[in-house]
Amino acid sequence: MRRAYHVARADFLQRVRSRRLIVVLAIVAFFGYLVNVGQIELAYQIGDGDSLKNIQGTNTAAFVGLKAGMTGSMVLLFAGFYLMKGTLNRDRVHDVDRLVASTAVPNRTYLLGKWVSNIGLGVVVLVTLALATVINHAVHGVGPTKPLALVGPVFVLALPLSALVGAVALLFETVDRLSGTLGNIGYFFLATFALAGLQSAEGRLPSELPFWVKSVDIMGHLAVYTLTADALLAVVPDASGILPSFGTLSGETQMFRYDGRPWPLWIYIQRAGLLLPAVITILVATIPFTRRPSDTGSEDSRWLSRLTTLLPAVGHSTDTNEDTSDRVPVDSMSLTNVEKRETWNFWRLVAAETRLTVRGQQWWWYIGAAAFVVAPVSILVGAGASTRSLELARRVLLPLAFVWPIFIWSELGVRVTKHRVADLVLSSNHPVKQLVAEWFAGVIVAAGVSSGLLTLFALSNQTGTLVGIASGVLFAPSLAVAMGMWSRSSWLFEMSYLLVWYIGPLNGATPMDFIGTTAGSVESGVPIVFTGLSVILLGAGLARRTIELRR
Amino acid sequence: MKLSVEDLGKQYGEDTWGIRDISLELDVGIHGLLGPNGAGKSTLMGILSTVIKPTTGTAYWNGTDIIESPEVVRSVLGYLPQEFGAYPDLTLEEFLEYVAALRGLDKETASARIGEMITLTNLRDVRDRKIKTFSGGMRQRVGIAQALLNDPDLLIVDEPTVGLDPEERVRLRSALANTATDRIVLLSTHIVPDVEATANKLAVLENGQLVTHETVDHFIQRVSERVYECLVPRSDVPQLREQYQVCSTVQRSDGVKVRLIAETRPIETAEQVPATLEDAYLDTVDHPAEV
Numbered sequence: 001m002r003r004a005y006h007v008a009r010a011d012f013l014q015r016v017r018s019r020r021l022i023v024v025l026a027i028v029a030f031f032g033y034l035v036n037v038g039q040i041e042l043a044y045q046i047g048d049g050d051s052l053k054n055i056q057g058t059n060t061a062a063f064v065g066l067k068a069g070m071t072g073s074m075v076l077l078f079a080g081f082y083l084m085k086g087t088l089n090r091d092r093v094h095d096v097d098r099l100v101a102s103t104a105v106p107n108r109t110y111l112l113g114k115w116v117s118n119i120g121l122g123v124v125v126l127v128t129l130a131l132a133t134v135i136n137h138a139v140h141g142v143g144p145t146k147p148l149a150l151v152g153p154v155f156v157l158a159l160p161l162s163a164l165v166g167a168v169a170l171l172f173e174t175v176d177r178l179s180g181t182l183g184n185i186g187y188f189f190l191a192t193f194a195l196a197g198l199q200s201a202e203g204r205l206p207s208e209l210p211f212w213v214k215s216v217d218i219m220g221h222l223a224v225y226t227l228t229a230d231a232l233l234a235v236v237p238d239a240s241g242i243l244p245s246f247g248t249l250s251g252e253t254q255m256f257r258y259d260g261r262p263w264p265l266w267i268y269i270q271r272a273g274l275l276l277p278a279v280i281t282i283l284v285a286t287i288p289f290t291r292r293p294s295d296t297g298s299e300d301s302r303w304l305s306r307l308t309t310l311l312p313a314v315g316h317s318t319d320t321n322e323d324t325s326d327r328v329p330v331d332s333m334s335l336t337n338v339e340k341r342e343t344w345n346f347w348r349l350v351a352a353e354t355r356l357t358v359r360g361q362q363w364w365w366y367i368g369a370a371a372f373v374v375a376p377v378s379i380l381v382g383a384g385a386s387t388r389s390l391e392l393a394r395r396v397l398l399p400l401a402f403v404w405p406i407f408i409w410s411e412l413g414v415r416v417t418k419h420r421v422a423d424l425v426l427s428s429n430h431p432v433k434q435l436v437a438e439w440f441a442g443v444i445v446a447a448g449v450s451s452g453l454l455t456l457f458a459l460s461n462q463t464g465t466l467v468g469i470a471s472g473v474l475f476a477p478s479l480a481v482a483m484g485m486w487s488r489s490s491w492l493f494e495m496s497y498l499l500v501w502y503i504g505p506l507n508g509a510t511p512m513d514f515i516g517t518t519a520g521s522v523e524s525g526v527p528i529v530f531t532g533l534s535v536i537l538l539g540a541g542l543a544r545r546t547i548e549l550r551r
Numbered sequence: 552m553k554l555s556v557e558d559l560g561k562q563y564g565e566d567t568w569g570i571r572d573i574s575l576e577l578d579v580g581i582h583g584l585l586g587p588n589g590a591g592k593s594t595l596m597g598i599l600s601t602v603i604k605p606t607t608g609t610a611y612w613n614g615t616d617i618i619e620s621p622e623v624v625r626s627v628l629g630y631l632p633q634e635f636g637a638y639p640d641l642t643l644e645e646f647l648e649y650v651a652a653l654r655g656l657d658k659e660t661a662s663a664r665i666g667e668m669i670t671l672t673n674l675r676d677v678r679d680r681k682i683k684t685f686s687g688g689m690r691q692r693v694g695i696a697q698a699l700l701n702d703p704d705l706l707i708v709d710e711p712t713v714g715l716d717p718e719e720r721v722r723l724r725s726a727l728a729n730t731a732t733d734r735i736v737l738l739s740t741h742i743v744p745d746v747e748a749t750a751n752k753l754a755v756l757e758n759g760q761l762v763t764h765e766t767v768d769h770f771i772q773r774v775s776e777r778v779y780e781c782l783v784p785r786s787d788v789p790q791l792r793e794q795y796q797v798c799s800t801v802q803r804s805d806g807v808k809v810r811l812i813a814e815t816r817p818i819e820t821a822e823q824v825p826a827t828l829e830d831a832y833l834d835t836v837d838h839p840a841e842v
Binding site for chain 1: 597600601602621622625627630636638639656667697722
């Protein structure tokens with residue numbers, strides 16, 4: 001255990017001394033403010049004609065505590081994974097893994113230490129949230145500020161989830177294929193689907209909830225439902241069987257008052273029960289875990305990545321003496337004098353960046369990208385562009401075409417730092433334009449993957465959708481460059497882009513539908529707004545590069 | 552061709568200076584940069600390569616302020632940073648093509664120079680292999696190849712021989728010596744023999760300040776006729792260390808052969824020997840001279 005403690009301690013100290021954590025904690029503290037001023041709300045939503053009516057609690061300490069607990073759960077469920085992930089990679093980057101690999105520390109002990117460090121990070125997040133909640137309740141809340149009522153739900157609801165998310169993050173890191181962008185995307189959907197079990201609780205009173213439904217309550221919705229149901233029904237008797245909604249809610253409101261009540265034992269048992277899958281996950285993680293993974297890429301991707309060499313070369317060497325290993329004496333070598341070093345060509349750099357961008361993906365990514373080009377064209381060639389096929393392309397193919405290149409985009413703005421090429425780029429002739437070329441490469445990939453759809457909609461005179469595609473082609477790389485440059489990592493872009501993509505293009509929420517999958521989005525000019533946002537985001541990325549040049 | 556530095560300083564914290572009040576002039580030839588760990592060598596090189604902005608002072612390339620107009624030096628610069636990285640999924644040739652595009656070489660020149668640099672660094676057999684399959688020494692040679700690729704007027708190389716085998720080290724020294732006839736090379740290293748074998752001039756940094764900048768011969772002159780070697784019993788070594796600057800000790804069956812610096816003959820049996828750069832360096836960093 002002493003070894004596990006020291007693995008956890010070293011990893012935790014490394015984490016808490018990073019600037020990134022300060023930014024994260026500042027955001028979490030801001031959430032503590034939002035739950036107290038009603039920007040993050042917990043409410044029961046009842047249909048009232050065409051609109052929804054929100055029945056929500058007044059901001060007593062007990063109710064704000066529940067909101068803060070749910071906020072902690074949501075932060076850890078969706079952002080915690082991305083914050084916690086990287087604990088193994090950090091050791092690889094700093095070569096600490098070589099040191100560990102040469103010791104007698106068992107894999108289980110090492111992973112246990114890393115898991116504890118992940119939980120430690122979760123605790124730091126929750127302590128920040130709890131403190132911010134208490135302080136803000138003293139200023140903005142209703143009734144007396146009861147610290148235990150405010151802080152208790154944060155830890156009871158969210159801390160066990162921290163252990164589970166920390167374990168899943170560790171498991172994903174131990175599996176080679178899940179350690180990168182694929183895993184980040186996969187987790188996002190996993191977390192979303194994990195909430196689907198709540199649907200089984202709809203229409204039931206708290207006393208009618210079966211044990212298995214309670215046991216799959218990841219965030220604590222059912223605990224909150226059980227605790228507040230009586231207070232709710234006292235105000236709205238016909239609101240039984242409605243689960244609480246959580247987030248930024250709009251619409252007509254009606255208030256109820258919840259001043260707290262004793263928590264049923266099953267809540268504590270259910271939350272503690274989340275530790276069981278967490279421990280199992282850690283044990284499973286020891287199976288794929290290798291102390292020193294090979295640096296070489298998978299063989300199966302090589303032949304396809306070779307296809308990218310077809311892209312125009314920046315300069316092609318004509319030296320054909322490749323088959324000799326004899327050393328040519330330095331004194332006998334005659335070197336070409338470089339007369340002109342100002343023949344800088346932006347498009348040559350774009351070609352080089354594009355080649356760099358599309359290299360190194362798995363074989364299935366290239367197949368998928370090709371499918372997105374071919375499928376819309378085959379619709380045109382085959383049955384023709386009927387209304388039904390166009391709608392299918394818009395609602396299914398279009399959103400998917402704008403999530404597929406995330407593997408490429410997530411490297412934008414990060415690659416130079418990740419591969420320690422920053423000094424090389426910053427000391428080159430045009431360091432700012434290099435970033436523009438990198439962004440352009442992302443735009444080219446986006447346009448390339450959606451080129452089949454562009455053709456389909458162009459030939460079908462779907463001008464609105466074309467505007468949407470253009471918006472997506474600009475927005476995704478711009479967001480990637482901005483997030484990558486400012487966070488120096490991919491996770492912030494992956495998380496934020498997936499969130500926008502999930503809410504907008506996939507679920508058709510008009511204000512977020514930047515690629516115009518819905519008619520309402522195009523009519524209300526959402527793609528135009530996102531195009532403008534793209535310019536701001538690209539500007540933010542370039543501003544960061546300019547700051548780097550003045551460090 | 553001249554690079555001059557005036558009162559250059561870089562402050563990292565309230566009381567922490569990476570370098571401070573550094574003034575020197577570099578002309579054509581190889582300038583070795585020596586100093587203990589943390590002396591400020593990499594900071595100075597970072598500033599001269601325009602990657603780091605100084606807190607005080609400035610630097611001039613042929614009279615133009617490179618802090619105000621960094622593009623002036625970037626267009627003629629070759630730079631090998633201490634922590635050199637390369638894109639692992641590119642082949643060696645592809646990576647050099649990328650650097651050529653960054654450095655503004657036209658296609659034909661890039662093509663010729665890439666072939667030559669691959670030959671110069673003895674990497675012809677692996678030109679089509681991805682860089683992620685390279686050993687540490689091979690990666691270092693990639694760094695050297697990219698630094699020389701644009702035939703730079705100003706070549707700044709930070710620890711270029713780290714990880715190279717002795718044969719490759721000698722080869723790199725020759726390459727640097729050959730290329731330095733018409734350009735300025737700033738070579739930072741901990742390996743004193745590398746400087747001794749190649750550099751015309753030497754700058755020594757300690758605690759962020761310039762201790763000296765002079766020709767290698769002049770520098771060695773500082774300790775000439777003060778270097779002695781003697782064979783002593785093992786038990787006498789601690790006392791010698793207390794009294795003199797001991798440069799090296801070699802264990803032998805009949806005692807310990809000690810090389811030291813002393814104003815007068817330290818013991819009867821001591822023999823005066825020719826001074827080396829290492830002797831002068833050890834004497835200087837322990838007892839900084841007035842500049």
